[in-house]
Amino acid sequence: GEDVEQSLFLSVREGDSSVINCTYTDSSSTYLYWYKQEPGAGLQLLTYIFSNMDMKQDQRLTVLLNKKDKHLSLRIADTQTGDSAIYFCAETNFTGGGNKLTFGTGTQLKVEL
Amino acid sequence: ETGVTQTPRHLVMGMTNKKSLKCEQHLGHNAMYWYKQSAKKPLELMFVYNFKEQTENNSVPSRFSPECPNSSHLFLHLHTLQPEDSALYLCASSLFGTSGKNIQYFGAGTRLSVL
Numbered sequence: 001g002e003d004v005e006q007s008l009f010l011s012v013r014e015g016d017s018s019v020i021n022c023t024y025t026d027s028s029s030t031y032l033y034w035y036k037q038e039p040g041a042g043l044q045l046l047t048y049i050f051s052n053m054d055m056k057q058d059q060r061l062t063v064l065l066n067k068k069d070k071h072l073s074l075r076i077a078d079t080q081t082g083d084s085a086i087y088f089c090a091e092t093n094f095t096g097g098g099n100k101l102t103f104g105t106g107t108q109l110k111v112e113l
Numbered sequence: 114e115t116g117v118t119q120t121p122r123h124l125v126m127g128m129t130n131k132k133s134l135k136c137e138q139h140l141g142h143n144a145m146y147w148y149k150q151s152a153k154k155p156l157e158l159m160f161v162y163n164f165k166e167q168t169e170n171n172s173v174p175s176r177f178s179p180e181c182p183n184s185s186h187l188f189l190h191l192h193t194l195q196p197e198d199s200a201l202y203l204c205a206s207s208l209f210g211t212s213g214k215n216i217q218y219f220g221a222g223t224r225l226s227v228l
Contacts, residue, residue, distance in 0.1 A: 031214050042115065042203050042219035043156075050214075088156070092215045100169065101217060103156040 002026040004091060004104040011110045018076040020107045022089035025070065029091040032065060033101070034074045037086045046074070046087075076109075084111045116140040119204050119220035126194065127228050134189040134223045136204030144209040145187040146217065147179060150201040162187065163209060194227045201225070 003025040012018045024032070030051050035043040049056045049063045049072075056063045062075040072089055086106040117138045126132050138145065147159040161169035162181040176198075178190040187204055201224050205217040 030212075033216070035219075040221070042117075042119075042221045043205075043217075044115065045216055045218070048214075048216065100158060100161065101215060105155045 002029075002091065002093075002102040004089060004102050006087075006089060006104040006107045008105065009108050009110070011112060012079050014079060014081060014111055014113050016079055018074075018079045018083065018109055018111075020074045020076075020087050020089075020109065022072040022074075022104055023070055024072065024089075024091050024102075024104075026091060026093055026102070027070065028093040029070075030093050031091070032063075032072050033090045033092075034061075034063065034072075035088040035090060035103075037088065037106070039085075043088060079109075079111050081111045081113070084109055115218045115220065117204060117206055117218050117220040119202075119223050121223060122221065123224045123226075125226045125228065126191070128194060128196075130191075130194075132191045134191070134202055134204075134225075136187040136189075136206075136220055138185055138187075138204075138206040138218070140206060140208070140218060142206040142208045142218070143184055144207045144215075145181060145184070146205040146207075147187065147189050148203040148205065150203055150222070156203075160189075191225075194225075196227050199225055199227045 033048040034046045060077045064073045088106045090101040090103045120135045145162045149157045159173045160179045180188040201222045203222045204220045207217045
């Protein structure tokens with residue numbers, strides 16, 4: 001089945017850029033997503049990218065997709081303490097089971113002063 | 114506020130109790146989901162409902178019983194749970210079509226503790 005992997009932890013200083021990485025195995029993925037989960041809350045969609053794109057920028061967020069290597073990354077510019085959270089990448093494909101998201105294990109981002 | 118409301122936010126129950134979790138979405142979506150989130154484990158999809166019909170049951174034990182009376186409401190009925198069922202239970206909804214895009218909106222979850 002599909003598999004999505006992320007590193008568990010990332011620590012950065014306030015004001016630096018954060019880069020959270022994700023790898024996936026499903027070559028037929030059509031959409032890939034980044035979600036954020038703050039303590040005691042559900043998952044909040046940050047951004048998503050269609051598989052025929054290789055980059056998407058939205059204010060401080062930049063998503064890079066390398067479809068050949070099945071690698072997705074999320075860059076947060078000028079990281080703030082409010083960005084401390086768990087970040088999940090997820091993928092879906094349309095060929096069978098199109099309304100299922102496969103999530104990674106999540107990367108806990110800690111922003112230090 | 115995501116438009117998906119879960120109640121209660123916290124629940125403590127004994128192993129012989131029966132309780133229900135409720136989820137309501139005000140987004141006009143046609144698909145609803147139950148997930149289980151345990152510490153240090155990936156998010157586990159439990160059930161999927163499309164247009165009120167259950168389309169996915171990921172080998173979930175029968176002590177968890179979902180109910181979807183309409184496309185806006187989803188319940189998870191709990192009966193004779195085990196301590197290992199303690200987790201955060203998340204509900205989500207989406208507008209699923211034929212493009213493959215499936216943006217799911219999540220509720221804040223119900224933190225369940227089984228004693």
